[in-house]
Amino acid sequence: MDKKNLERVSDQVWQIPKSYRHDMRVPARLYASEGMLDSILHDRSVEQLVNVATLPGIRKYAIAMPDVHEGYGFPIGGIAAVDPDEGVISPGGIGYDINCGVRLLRSKKMLADVKPVLEKLARSIFREVPSGVGKGGNLKVKGGDLDHILRNGAKRAVEMGYGEAADLDHIESGGRIDGADPSLVSESARERGHDQLGTLGSGNHFVEIDRVNEIYDEEEANRFGLVRDGIVIQIHTGSRGLGHQVATDYLRLMTGSMARHHIRVPDRELACAPFRSTEGQQYFAAMSAAANFAFANRQFITAGIRRAWSHELRDDAIGIIYDVAHNVAKLEKHPGIGQVLVHRKGATRAFPRQPVLIPGSMGTASYLCVGSEKAMEETFGSSCHGAGRVMSRTQARNKISADELRQRLRNMGIIVEAGSGKGLVEEAPEAYKDIDAVIDVVHGAGIATKVARFKPLAVVKG
Amino acid sequence: MTRRIIEHTADVRLRVEAASLEELFREAMLGMFEIMSCSAGVSPAFENVRIEIYSPDRTSLLVDFLNDVLSRAHIRKECFEEVRFDRLTETELVATLTGRTPARFEQDVKAVTYHEAEVRCEDGVWSTVLVFDI
Numbered sequence: 001m002d003k004k005n006l007e008r009v010s011d012q013v014w015q016i017p018k019s020y021r022h023d024m025r026v027p028a029r030l031y032a033s034e035g036m037l038d039s040i041l042h043d044r045s046v047e048q049l050v051n052v053a054t055l056p057g058i059r060k061y062a063i064a065m066p067d068v069h070e071g072y073g074f075p076i077g078g079i080a081a082v083d084p085d086e087g088v089i090s091p092g093g094i095g096y097d098i099n100c101g102v103r104l105l106r107s108k109k110m111l112a113d114v115k116p117v118l119e120k121l122a123r124s125i126f127r128e129v130p131s132g133v134g135k136g137g138n139l140k141v142k143g144g145d146l147d148h149i150l151r152n153g154a155k156r157a158v159e160m161g162y163g164e165a166a167d168l169d170h171i172e173s174g175g176r177i178d179g180a181d182p183s184l185v186s187e188s189a190r191e192r193g194h195d196q197l198g199t200l201g202s203g204n205h206f207v208e209i210d211r212v213n214e215i216y217d218e219e220e221a222n223r224f225g226l227v228r229d230g231i232v233i234q235i236h237t238g239s240r241g242l243g244h245q246v247a248t249d250y251l252r253l254m255t256g257s258m259a260r261h262h263i264r265v266p267d268r269e270l271a272c273a274p275f276r277s278t279e280g281q282q283y284f285a286a287m288s289a290a291a292n293f294a295f296a297n298r299q300f301i302t303a304g305i306r307r308a309w310s311h312e313l314r315d316d317a318i319g320i321i322y323d324v325a326h327n328v329a330k331l332e333k334h335p336g337i338g339q340v341l342v343h344r345k346g347a348t349r350a351f352p353r354q355p356v357l358i359p360g361s362m363g364t365a366s367y368l369c370v371g372s373e374k375a376m377e378e379t380f381g382s383s384c385h386g387a388g389r390v391m392s393r394t395q396a397r398n399k400i401s402a403d404e405l406r407q408r409l410r411n412m413g414i415i416v417e418a419g420s421g422k423g424l425v426e427e428a429p430e431a432y433k434d435i436d437a438v439i440d441v442v443h444g445a446g447i448a449t450k451v452a453r454f455k456p457l458a459v460v461k462g
Numbered sequence: 463m464t465r466r467i468i469e470h471t472a473d474v475r476l477r478v479e480a481a482s483l484e485e486l487f488r489e490a491m492l493g494m495f496e497i498m499s500c501s502a503g504v505s506p507a508f509e510n511v512r513i514e515i516y517s518p519d520r521t522s523l524l525v526d527f528l529n530d531v532l533s534r535a536h537i538r539k540e541c542f543e544e545v546r547f548d549r550l551t552e553t554e555l556v557a558t559l560t561g562r563t564p565a566r567f568e569q570d571v572k573a574v575t576y577h578e579a580e581v582r583c584e585d586g587v588w589s590t591v592l593v594f595d596i
Contacts, residue, residue, distance in 0.1 A: 043471045070471040072577030072593050096572040096595045133498075133570040134536055191537045202570045241536055244572040244595075248529050255576065256518050268521070268576030269593075370569055392469045393596065422499075422568055 001046045005038055006030070007306040012445040013378075015061075016050060016112070023266065024053040029061040030068070031379075032439050037212065039390060039433070040068060045075035048244050051266045052080050056274075057087015059340055063379055065347055066074065066441040067388030069434060071095070073269030076324060076346035077388060081380040082275065084341045088263065089280045090272035091254065092285070093343030095327040096247040098287055099170075099294035100205075100238030102348075102357040102385075103323040104368065105302060109313060111211045111229040114457070118209070118416055121461065125207055126417040127303035131462030133202045133420075136195030137191040139300060146190060149197070150182040153292030154323075157197075157299035166300065169429045172349060175295040177330075179330055181285035185242070186249050193242025193293060198300030202423050202462035203239040210366060210454035220370055220451040224321050224355065232454055233318070234359055234366060239294035246290045250283040275341055284329070291328055298323055321368070322355035324348050326385040342380045348448075350375040350383035356448045360387045360435030362416070362427060362459045363409055369438050369448035383448035384441075387432040400425040415458040423462060465493040473490060473596045475572075475578070479589045484547050486581065486588040487524060487555070491545055494528055497594055499568035500541035506541065511559040520552045521581045524590065527555060528574040541565060 006014040009029070014037070016028040028049045045068045048397030052074055054061035059081045068077035072364065073092025073153040080093055095141055107114070114121065141149060148156045154175025155168055168174050200207065212230045215221045226232070239246075247412035254271040256278050258264070263272060302320065310316035329343045350356045350371030359366040364387070375381045391399075405428050409416055418424040442448045463485055468475040476493045480486040513530055517523035531542055542561035549556040572595040581590045 045471075072473065072575040072595065076472055092575075092577075133567040134539065188533050188537065192533065241572075245533060248533070248573045251576065252517075252522075252526055252529070255522055259518075268579065271576065389472050392471055393474065394467060394469060420568060 012441050030064045032066045043070035045070045048075040057082040065384035066438045067384040069389045074345040079347045079382045080343045081340040082355045084275045088272035091247045092269045095345050096244045098237040098243035099291035099325040100327040101325040103298045104321040105233040105318050106315045107231040117312045122415050122417045124308035125460045128308045128372040128390045131200035137198045140195045149296045150289035153295035154299040155252040158295040162303040171323040177288040180288035184286040189242045189245035192245045196240040200237045206461040208234045209458040212452040213455040216450040239290040243290040259404045346385045347382045348385045350448045351381045361429040361432040363429035364456045369452045374446040387435040390433045391431040393426040396426050396431045400428045417460045419462045474594045476592045500564035516554045
């Protein structure tokens with residue numbers, strides 16, 4: 001794959017025609033600036049997007065966002081909408097971290113209030129929100145209690161006293177996906193996840209305290225209660241070991257059943273089943289349960305942050321701006337198309353006026369955008385989910401030292417509380433694309449428009 | 463027997479080569495725990511863990527075997543250091559694992575993917591690439 005295979009549709013949209021490969025059922029579309037193309041074509045992400053275009057029942061286009069990078073099966077930053085009656089559901093189109101997502105919180109405190117206690121706040125959040133590989137927390141939920149979480153998500157966490165009913169109004173799908181069936185979540189998945197509610201995990205998961213450093217749309221910013229030098233907090237994590245195991249279990253099931261359904265895919269990781277088949281429906285119900293686990297996880301973490309805020313600032317008045325899933329499949333109605341099953345793997349839903357949360361790297365910036373009608377017309381109501389990696393973890397570890405990175409971030413006024421130096425350097429700012437350039441593409445294409453930009457003050461991670 | 467980590471933008475890609483299918487499976491398992499970087503153990507070798515796996519072909523069998531071991535490692539907080547195969551065919555295996563309890567894992571492996579995996583034998587060398595979701 002190289003640039004000559006791409007047809008320019010607009011300054012931000014490139015198309016790979018169906019004729020590129022005989023097994024493509026629809027064209028593939030890439031949202032990117034011309035300047036990004038060399039970097040995107042450097043890895044196998046666009047070939048992976050072409051593979052997505054071969055899925056049975058796929059509608060219109062296989063789509064990749066400007067933060068696209070190589071994954072497995074789907075590229076990260078990939079979107080595919082399939083006909084629920086004729087098409088398939090593919091766990092590889094959702095990823096192992098089911099409902100990995102972002103929650104954005106808003107404090108009533110301003111930069112001047114928070115700055116003097118920033119280190120204490122970061123340490124306090126690090127204590128309240130356990131992080132690290134496989135790390136469990138104090139909350140252990142089993143049996144019927146876990147079933148309640150799997151069925152009702154964040155709603156159940158609120159019923160248990162971790163938050164307020166109003167919180168649920170500011171979460172995608174109200175923090176609960178219908179149709180979740182806990183009986184379809186294996187014992188192994190339950191065992192992997194039972195002590196991980198309220199925990200961050202490792203890798204690129206984090207809690208970050210930010211200041212609002214730029215507002216682009218005053219009206220929308222007012223709607224979300226944002227002012228310049230106000231304080232927001234981002235949470236990025238998902239369904240932890242429980243979700244990883246659900247994906248593993250059903251990929252294995254579908255790998256074994258594809259021949260029976262006469263399905264062939266160009267990559268084993270795209271293993272899938274007809275959505276209306278028993279395997280398809282079982283996976284969808286188990287995936288929904290794992291997604292609910294993730295919504296609950298971010299609710300428990302919010303409670304931990306409120307405790308830290310209360311301890312250090314005598315104030316726990318922290319509201320939720322929004323909470324989005326960026327690894328999930330959902331049945332949605334789209335204009336002119338009807339009902340489709342939209343797979344978003346490293347992509348954020350961007351329905352008109354819906355908050356779109358797009359974190360950057362720990363040393364750069366993050367954005368709040370809003371979705372648009374254009375997104376409904378072009379991308380099945382979807383936008384990007386982050387900056388997107390550009391450097392491998394191995395390269396990052398070889399090039400950057402943890403001490404140097406900590407010092408560099410400190411010089412930029414950013415405090416880091418991290419359990420692992422190795423994990424820290426893998427997430428260094430230079431391992432990611434330029435978030436401003438990524439946002440310029442989605443803003444320029446009109447699929448998500450800029451509301452506010454945030455600069456990091458403190459980063460808490462495993 | 464060799465194993466080598468190859469560049470992957472977001473995750474970890476491992477190439478494994480061995481003189482036999484059994485060695486390939488063993489080497490792939492050890493490679494996975496190398497990626498997870500088990501820290502110094504807090505307990506000595508523990509009792510044997512017996513596993514049985516059935517899969518449609520040898521590539522799926524390897525991926526399913528590794529995912530089974532990974533799941534046990536996460537649940538039991540254990541690092542497996544040796545595997546003895548009592549039976550290993552193209553579609554099934556019976557094996558016994560031994561290992562130890564590490565203080566912690568340095569790197570999370572969420573899952574072993576089927577992406578790019580293909581167990582093949584050429585000129586007496588068994589090989590595959592494996593992509594681990596990190």
